[in-house]
Amino acid sequence: MTLIFYDYSKAPSPRRARIFLAEKNVPHKTVEINLMANEQMGDAFRKINPDCTVPALQLEDGKILTDNASIAAYLEEIYPEPPLLGTTPYEKAVIASWQSKIDHEFGMAVASALRNANPAMKDRSLPGKHNYKQIPELSIRGLKQIDNFLNFLETHLQEKEFISTGKFTIADISAACALDFARVVKKKANENMHPNIIRWRSGLSQRKSFNI
């Protein structure tokens, strides 16, 4: 039985897992779950992932991993090459730290900015099976967080090709997916203010995994 990857090609969260799978050349079958049609909330997908989110990955023995954290941890063990979570204890630590930082200060900021302002996402302030009403001020806070993170990342990337450890890692995947998706809230790296971010992101575009 092959791995089954539950994806939605337009969303940033499953894109992170899709790039991770591609970088490690993991053979798998893809099933598209149409979030725009609310397919993730239906009974069929609820049996696969009760949290009603993508990505999810069904393993060869039928077990299912239901988020990016578990998919990355599992695949790094089974397909160690190329390493994307670090090899030495210190590398593993700093990459875990970047993942946490990018999640809290950037990925979730973009999600907050979108989910709390888009009329199509009424009551969808958070992903998952519970409805929470939109909080317009939270969208505004998200936009400020994005500005702060981009300024921080710009300084960090001076003379660096990658975010952490001098190598391509999951931190580059997470940050690039959040950056690309930020266009939905009209935020992007600016030629004058963020030349290092633009250089870093252009470098990633050379990778096959970023073009599937």
Added chain:
Amino acid sequence: MTLIFYDYSKAPSPRRARIFLAEKNVPHKTVEINLMANEQMGDAFRKINPDCTVPALQLEDGKILTDNASIAAYLEEIYPEPPLLGTTPYEKAVIASWQSKIDHEFGMAVASALRNANPAMKDRSLPGKHNYKQIPELSIRGLKQIDNFLNFLETHLQEKEFISTGKFTIADISAACALDFARVVKKKANENMHPNIIRWRSGLSQRKSFNI
């Protein structure tokens, strides 16, 4: 040079690292950073952790880990016994998933509920070096998330001693620290509604690491 652990004994986030260190019996020196006196924002601590947050851990070579994610990842490698992040690929995956779930749906919910309502935390809607103004509706959303998570955890813990993999793991540490801290927003496990959570939490109280 010994490890230096930057702690604040009353806060839930450094408590997670403190328990992790204790479970693995890691020799270290502790330095208390008084968050109530805003010591984390001062120049001295900014040189240690520019993010102005605890926990932080200075390693033997002087490098500094600046959050729970990196501290756990590092210590698990250097002090593998007892394993707290899992041993098999699948265990590592499900524990990573629990960590993400507890962080997003519980730990951050408690933080949101507190930070967006407490008058003493004006402009401290989020931890870290940037100020963001309080959003009262976000406090209310946090309280709802706590209720939803406790209901979910109650069902999950039926006939289970620990949250994940049948063993004590970092998931128990993270969830218990969030639960204990939830008292600051008047939320706690209820004898009638959450008997499994109360049984699980009582079991953890037998551990020395939960009593330091």
